[in-house]
Amino acid sequence: MLRITNLFAKVEEKEILKGLNLTINAGEVHAIMGPNGAGKSTLGNVLSGRDGYEVTDGKIDFNDKDLFALSTEERAREGLFLAFQYPVEIPGVSNMEFLKASVDAKRKHHGQSELSAVEFMKLARETSKRVSLDQAFLKRGVNEGFSGGEKKRNEILQMMLLEPSLCILDETDSGLDIDALQIVANGVNEMRSPERSFIIVTHYQRLLDYIVPDFVHVLANGRIVKTGGKQLALELEEKGYAWLEEEAV
Amino acid sequence: MSEQVKQLINQEYAAGFYSDIVSETLPPGLNETVIRFISAKKNEPEWLLEWRLKSYTAWLEMIEPEWAHVKYDDIDFQAVSFYSAPKSMDEKPKSLAEVDPELLRTYEKLGIPLHEQAALAGVAMDVVFDSVSVLTTFREKLFEVGVIFCSISEAVHKYPELVKKYLGSVVPQKDNYYAALNSAVFSDGSFVYIPKGVRCPMELSTYFRINEQNTGQFERTLIIADEGSHVSYLEGCTAPMRDENQLHAAVVELVACDNAVIKYSTVQNWYPGNAEGKGGIYNFVTKRGVCHTNAKISWTQVETGSAITWKYPSCILRGDNSVGEFYSVALTNNYQQADTGTKMIHIGKNTRSTIISKGISAGKSSNAYRGLVRMNPGADGARNYTQCDSLLIGDKCGAHTFPYIESKNPSAIIEHEATTSKVSDDQLFLCKQRGLDAEKAVSMIVNGFCRDVFKELPMEFAVEAGKLLQVSLEGSVG
Ligand SMILES: Nc1ncnc2c1ncn2[C@@H]1O[C@H](COP(=O)(O)OP(=O)(O)OP(=O)(O)O)[C@@H](O)[C@H]1O
Ligand SMILES: [Mg+2]
Helix, strand or coil, X not given: CEEEEEEEEEECCEEEEEXXXXXXXXXXXXXXXXXCCCXXXXXXXXXXXXXXXXXXXXXXXECXXXXXXXXXXXXXXXXXXXXXXXXXXXXXXXXXXXXXXXXHHHHHHCCCCCCCHHHHHHHHHHHHHHXXXXXXXXXCEECCCCCHHHHHHHHHHHHHHHCCCEEEEECCCCCCCHXXXXXXXHHHHHHCECCEEEEEEXXXXXXXXXXXXXXXXXXXXXXXXXXXXXXXXXXXXXXXXXXXXXXXX | CCHHXXXXXXXXXXXXXXXXXXXXXXXXXXXXXXXXXXXXXCCCCHHHHHHHHHHHHHHHHCCCCCCCCCCCCCCCHHHCECCEEEHHHCCCCCCHHHCCHHHHHHHHHCCCCCCCCCCCCCEEEEEEXXXXXXXXXXXXXXXXXXXXXXXXXXXXXXXXXXXXXXXXXXXXXXXXXXXXXXXXXXXXXXXXXXXXXXXXXXXXXXXXXXXXXXXXXXXXXXEEECXXXXXXXXXXXXXXXXXXXXXXXXXXXXXXXXXXXXXXXXXXXXXXXXXXXXXXXXXXXEEEEEECCCCEEEEEEEECCCCEEEECCEEEECCCCCEEEEEEEEEECCCCEEEEEEEEEECCCCCEEEEEEEEEECCCCEEEEEEEXXXXXXXXXXXXXXXXXXXXXXXXXXXXXXXXXXXXXXXXXXXXXXXXXXXXXXXXXXXXXXXXXXXHHHHHHHHHHCHHHHCCXXXXXXXXXXXXXXXXXXXXXX
């Protein structure tokens, strides 16, 4: 699914990722933890091709394609999805219109016809139920005036509609109440399949009680410094990151 | 340049073609003889010729206004032709069958079929080509309910009392430089009269087309809604792509008698000039309406074209409880310049006005909102609400807001809100991450920004306006 080899990346002339290696096979769930400012969000941005993130070395294969040869929107249409740590608002553009445009863009890319307005409406309504978002949210502007938790659930709604092959969730659990956390976790678990992989960035082991990962990585100082199973998350909760960072230097 | 690339560029302004039509065009220049020629051409009564000449004398003594936030080289009025009409229009066609097929093709290409069967359902159309009205559809049907919809030249002959009474009653001849010029040389335009208590059964619409080179278009529109009547009117405009600038100086006057409602919508798509700022229409327009007791005038405009737009559709709220509205989207790209807004003059008691202005600037363009809200001493309990939002795309364009407020009545309430925002990188990234390309993303964000105005447009045109924005924004994101 995804093979990252020796990745170096800069933002604003500052080197953030420094020789990162990571391989993710189809069907796997990988959790990434690590201290603030370690480069976790940067990794998500580099993977999805955000402007301003300059890759200085390394390569990434995504479904046997050179990821860097694809534009941001092509990566998305090819099945790479990023749930944002801080979802932005687009005032006046209805959620429904936005969701339909993105689903249609993906369908077109795969040679499928656009969905009719009625078909899509039905699909969107059913899906919004799965994340417990009232239908009124489909009519409102994209994230416009949504609460923090509503924004995060809206991200999961988009993920469900787009059915990506690689889902990157950047701190989707931050700021969620207990019920919402459960909703998000259920959404992810429902979507787990042998063809779909997840990268879950989180600071809290609690999420991993609900979404049980196959691997847990620690990203510190621009590299994966430790990899383990789900018990690593528990260990981190107890000991923090200092001991690993010392090891890494 | 490859053929494909050429096609792509031409696609940007789809209405940019020229129709090969034999025309009678006056040599460039402006003097008394030209005015007499225009008047004679239209077989006008003596009073109208006098009216024109008076306007001309006044214009000669006036100077071009310079307060607008626009820059352009002096206009050489002696280089402009003030009258051009297709030869085939010498005898005005009495029916569609008599109209030159090349003219019909022009409108078909523009997506405006003139055959009544093929026309947009429920829309009657007056089409003005350079200086003359070609034809007006659905006239008989409208006449059955007493609605008069014809060219102003025709109205001068058929309804002289109405024209004499109202022409210049809202925009006086000497109102401003361009209005005076228009009053002297106006060629054609639409005339509408809705009788007492009648709700006009169709949308009325005028489509303006400038075709001939070096020709100015000086149309004049007069709409009178008698007591308790109702009308919705829409105007559209296009011109061929040319390297020279062309002048368009129009005057529109609206009269809403007691309890009448006029809704006037504009989709302005004059040629904006090319990406380097060469060519395009200079659009200097005076539009104003007067509202009597309980009457309402609502202006909605979507301005995407023209090299320069200078335009302030206004309402004089004379009668008590009258209502004025102005909803505007003005988009500038490349080197376009727009200085547009409105004036709301509150004279009557409890008059209300709403101004919603959305300015979008892209490329190296400049976009200014200029608005005046005046509360006269007698305007007890009057209210105004103004919201003025600017959206910037890129960092080489400019947005400016010039709100003028004059309140001479302490009981009047004026509210003003203004915002400036950018299409942010975060928004663009979100859209791209969801599979949308940059152009689609920008047009969606811009459409969202304009939503409050688009919802005021008649349905069919709201869709058109959205598409037009998308085309006008082409090339605005790198
Ligand atoms: N656009 C930018 N301009 C300047 N510095 C940036 C930019 N984006 C990221 N950085 C810097 O890169 C470093 C890594 O940031 P990143 O957001 O990837 O951290 P993170 O691991 O996601 O942290 P957190 O856990 O707090 O979300 C930080 O020091 C951050 O300030
Ligand atoms: Mg982060």
